[in-house]
Amino acid sequence: MRLSVIGCGYLGAVHAAAMASIGHEVVGIDVDERKIAALSAGEAPFFEPGLPEILAEGIASGRLSFTTDMSAARGAAVHFVGVGTPQQKDSYAADLTYVNAAVDALVPFLSPGDIVAGKSTVPVGTAADLTPRVEAAGATLVWNPEFLREGFAVEDTIDPDRLVVGVPSDEAGARAADVLREVYHPAVAKGTPFIVTDLATAELVKVAANAFLATKISFINAMAEIAEVTGADVTQLADAIGHDVRIGRRFLGAGIGFGGGCLPKDIRAFSARAEELGRGESVAFLREVDEINLRRRERAVQLVIEGLGGQVFEKKIAVLGAAFKPHSDDIRDSPALDVAVRLHGLGADVVVTDPEAIANARRVHPQLTYIDERDEAIRDADAVILVTEWDEYRRDLAPEHASTLTAGRVVVDGRNGLDAAAWRAAGWTYYGMGRP
Structure with missing residues (x-):
């Protein structure tokens, strides 16, 4: 099938390459000329495991191409819209400028019978607002939310754990659902749940999922706050309650909280939309979820200060990690960088290292010192703080080896x-989040 993908950022580039890898003919379209040039040369504009390989394969096969010319979308059976929906600068609400612009630019090149499939995370009701514009061209608008985990996005696109398609309740909607089944045929054929809903439900699925995950993370971080004043160990607490099948252990890891380009802005946009709908009280708890999350960053800074005797001024602190999570170079709302910047603001000599995110971090926070090599970054440090769970730091850095390099x-x-036991046994003063 011939497909177009409008927006070639993180979501769109992965989707375009993945769809080409399962046999479709795909054109990716974006207004960013530099991004399109890189993708056309087979170069991924961001770090994502597995993407360079399927990108190169798709281009070499002729099934995948990229352009800035929207007219290239003409003739595609399905047009995926995967542009960004950032938080507005003056409020918590989502900025739909790019979604509206993408649809308006696409409409002149639609043909009767085409399907426009929204993939962007949008406030519920967005699809209803866009539908008249799409239907005026004889096309059908559906909503097909993404559920990608950065670091596993290629796998999650090709082999998702579920597929959700929101369609209008008419014959065109039923036909569109059948076409999307064909688009995702390999996954559907192996039994991946294919859930057909109305448009509003499909929009809510994505934001509800992110709200739930954010709530679960902030719940265990709230328990960490209680553990810190009672002497309890939040990791043992999480293990114990995680055995309950109704709760589960995943996403019960206490720490400095979540970040990235999705969870923070999506729960804020959800709160803002609920207020617009007159149901702000229904998700009022998300404000506290957000506040708990932000408090944990400050707690990490406080632990460094405590570890260094109450003063970090002119102390060298090695910050292990810059990306918001491992297997990514994404620094959007990164808790790791937030902690580094706060320590720098207190007068510390902050050195940041990360396997993939240094270039992005340097562009946004040039005031920090960056060192690529882990051992050089911790050399002569008075304190070390782990903020991103890369294996290079979490598993591969032996405390005995670190002791030969650091000053503190x-x-x-x-x-x-x-x-914790291994680091303490090697002579380190260990501070955890919500641990004795």
Whole structure:
């Protein structure tokens, strides 16, 4: 099938390459000329495991191309819209400028019978607003939310755990659902749940999922706050309650909280939309979820200060990680960088290292010092803080080896990912998040 993908950022580039890898003919379209040039040359504009390989394969096969010319969308059976929906600068609401612009630019090149499939995360009701514009061209608008995990986005696109398609309740909607089944045929054929809903439900599925995950993370971080004043160990607490099948252990890792380009802005946009709908009280708890999350960043800074005797001025602090999570170079709303910037603001000599995100971090926070090589970054440090769970830091950095390089023996485990007993046995003063 011939497909177009409007927007070639993180979501769109992965989707375009993945769809080409399962046999479709795909054209990716974006207004960013530099991004399109890189993708056309087979170069991924961001770090995502597996993407360079399927990108190169798709281009070499002729099934995948990229352009800035929207007219290239003409003739595609399905047009996926995957542009960004950032938080508005003056409020919590989502900025739909790019979604509206993408649809308006696409409409002149639609043909009767075409399907426009929204993939962007949008406030519920967006599809209803866009539908008249799309239907005026004889096309059908559906909503097909993405559920990608950065670091596993290629896998999640090709082999998703579920597919959700919101369609209008008419014959065109039923036909569109059948076409999307064909688009995702390999996954559907192996039994992946294919859930057909109305448009509003499909929009809510994505934001509800993100709100639930954010709530679960902030819940265990709230328990960490209680543990810190009672002497309890939040990691043991999480293990114990995680055995309850109704709760589960996943996403019960206390630490410095979540970040990235999705969870923070999506729960804020959800709150803002609920207020617009007159149901702000229904998700009022998300404000506290957000506040708990932000408090944990400050707590990590406090632990560094405590470890260094109450003063970080002119102390060298090695910050292990810059990306908001491992297997990514994404620094959007990164808790790791937030902690680094706060420490720098207190007069510390902050050195940041990360396997993939240094270039992005340097562009946004040039005031920090960056060193690529882990051992050089921790050399002569008075304290070390783990803030991103890369294996290079969490598993591969032995405390005995670190002792030969650093000036101090203070380690703050911002992700509760280190072996506390091993670090203490090696002579380190270990501080965890919500741990004695």
